[in-house]
Amino acid sequence: MNYKLDKNGSSLKLKVAGRIDTTTAPQLEDKILSEIDGVTNLELDFGDLEYISSAGLRLLLLLQKKMNAVDGSFKIFNVNDFVMEVFEMTGFNDILTIE
């Protein structure tokens, strides 16, 4: 997994490629959380993301809660079919903002 982070004031854009699973989620989590302070606009680009596992979902939930707490926005873009399937299967499509 690799990511490209783009922080601009209170806006944080992250492009993730590969997979977010039990091995990669912690690394991503650390990175985001270290940059999350003062961010009210979080955007994740899942265009190159192969799949996501429950570890990844946990991270997304955490981010959502955080944004909710600061009344910010959290959007996820370019989700592929499988990831979408996962979101739907787990009800995360209702929790997250997917575009």
Place this chain on the structure above:
Amino acid sequence: MYYVITSLIEIFIVCVLYYLTKFTKLNRLNKYVVQNLMALIMSALIIGNMHIVSIDYYHIIVYPSFVLIIAVSFLFGPWSGLLTGLFTAIYRFFIAGNIYDIATYTQFTDALCLFLCGCVSAAIVQILAKKDKQMIIPSVVISLTFSIAMLFINMMLNNGTINKTLDSVLTGCLGLMIWNTVMSFLMFFVIACIYNVNNGKTLSEVFKQRGSFFGNNIFSSFQVATLVVLCILFVITFVGVRFGIDYFVKNDYTIEFKTDVKSLLDLAEKDSKEYKTNFESCLCTFANEWSYQDGYYYYITDRNCRMLNNGTWLGDSTETILKSTQDNDPEVCYTFQNSPREPRYLVCYTDYKEYRVIIVTEACNELYTLFVAISFSILLEFVEFGVLCLICYFVLKNVVGNNLAKINNSLSKITRGNLAEEVNAYDYKEFATLSDHINSTVSTLKGYIKIEANRYNEEFELARQIQTSGLPNIFPPFPSYKEIDIYAMYQPAKQVGGDFYDYYFISPNKLVMIIADVSGKGIPAAMFMMRAKTALRVFANEQQDAAKTLEAANNHLCENNDAEMFVTCWLGIVDVKTGILQHSSAGHNAPFLLKPHKNEVTELDTPRSLVLGGIDNVSYKNAEYKFDKDEKLLLYTDGISEANNPKLKLFGEERIKDCLEEHINDKPKEICEELYDDVYMFMGTAEQFDDITLLTFIYNGEVVRLTDGVYETEISVKSKIGNVTKITNRVQSILEETTYPEKYKKHVSVAIDEIYSNIVKYGYKTDDKYITVKLSVNEKSEKKTMKLSFVDVAQRFNPLDESAPDTTLDAEERQIGGLGIFMVRQMMDDVFYEYENGVNCLTIVKYY
């Protein structure tokens, strides 16, 4: 001339006797018997010499007696010499001088010289023998001394003056010296030749006599008693004869002589009256007539000792004898000797009217006859005594001596360990009983020994059975595990030893292999072995780690280890899926590692700590090795490397390595058998001292079977989070080979991720346990099946029991727990859980 010949003959006889008694079967005779016999024979020879050739003074030079006495001392023992001197002296003194016409005055000197020669030679031999000194020179010196002494004394008696004596002695001396030396050397030379021919001893060694007068057996005391008695009797008779004559003369013979004189006078008186002749002429006639009869000589003299009859029978001595009557009492018998060389006479006279009647006789005729009778009877007493002694000697020797010797002989053999020996002294009743008792005692003892030995053997047998039955010996041991194979051999030594091997699974994929060697032999070793084996098993299951198992087992074995036993141990835990071996050693030799694909045989470098059971709290270290495909491991004990052949050479590690290199490509069974054959052949006839224990392990590698649309693989990884990738990669690479739909492959990856992380996070919680994943794809069946099993040995947990999460909750209320399994269940067609023997197994199935 004859004397020389007889002397040489006697020397020859001595040499022959010496040879016979030393080098033939006769040397088994008791040495005292030999010495006595030799003394008798030698005395006979010497005495014979006295009579064969008539002696004149010149032949004294070649008198062989002394050389022979000394020789016999030296050759047969001091006792021999002493007895020879004694016998010949007795003979010379009592018999030779009296019965035969050998000059009597020499009998004293000769007898004394002979006896003294015997004593001196005996003493010299006794002293010199103890000092191992050369004996030829002393023997020549002694014989010369006595010869010259005898010559001197005899000449003195003959001539009466020193000057003449010295002249005669000096004349004969040279001859004496030459002759004695020649004779001595000749004798010793012959003896030395005999010795050289027989033993190759040197001349000085020849005359080392170990004989002593007084041995400490029964028989020598007989000898001593005999000698003492003989000496006492000899001294008594000698003294008696020499100095008792006067005593006898004065008492007994006076009366006889008086009667004889009286009857002569009466007869003369009667005749002169009857025939009217001159009384004096009658008397003289009768005196002349009676003289010569029975050795009596009658002289008629006047009161002035002038002879009236014509008696000249006594030669020159007559006048002096007749004159001697004037100094003595009438009618009292007295002895008269003109000079020592002349005979001793008994004289008695009576005065009648103007005449003197004198009777003279040689003392030896009268006295010595009686004394000879006495001495003969005494000698016979000696002989009688001697014969009695000999009888007692032989009887005792046969009855007591021989039988005791037999019994002693047998007993010493028994003591030395030959229990089959039987005492065989059955000649006499008492000894027969003794023999029987001894034999039955030995029998009973043998019986007890056998019983004990049997019991000992039975216990050993039992112990060996217990021991051997504890070793797993079914091959192949784990047929369902295709990744590995094991073959082991155990050949115990005669005594129950303590080697053992063991192998068992402590987790679905982890196989423990142990090889161990208990110190000592016998029952204690076998019992300790069982303790060690059990301890290792328990702790291996508990610790799941090689070093920790050894630590725990060591501490356990140190408790209650009164017998101070210990065990060396090599322990390895191999994960049959990954081929990773974790190994540790407690004082045990490193196993051999065979790498067929690299054609290499090396030793596995196992960290080695102290033996188990030595002291507690020893720490052990682990090492890891990853087996490549087809690599083998040979575990062995020092029963192989230290097996010895009859030349006491050891088999050694080199030979093991050679054998393994030769058979590097063989199966475990073949390797074990070949190595065992090599050792067995090497040992040859030597005894097997130590147990031979072998275990060969082969790692076949992960099994992936790709046959006819059936795909199977298993992979084990350590419970590290990162290792999930290995599983995923492996599974995906297999799925590539199949027709598994692409769209479902991601599902598989996610499923693996979820299940794996659950096991790691909630099951093991540590990263040093193993998780096994078994993939099975079957495309042969109607409905193609992909089955994936996750196996762990964490605590029992069924993830399917957890209730599904509520997916309708919003972010704030949402829980993450249970989401993974939920996803898996959504993505897969079938999910089921099994638990068996401590193993959790979660299986997911997808049909396609």
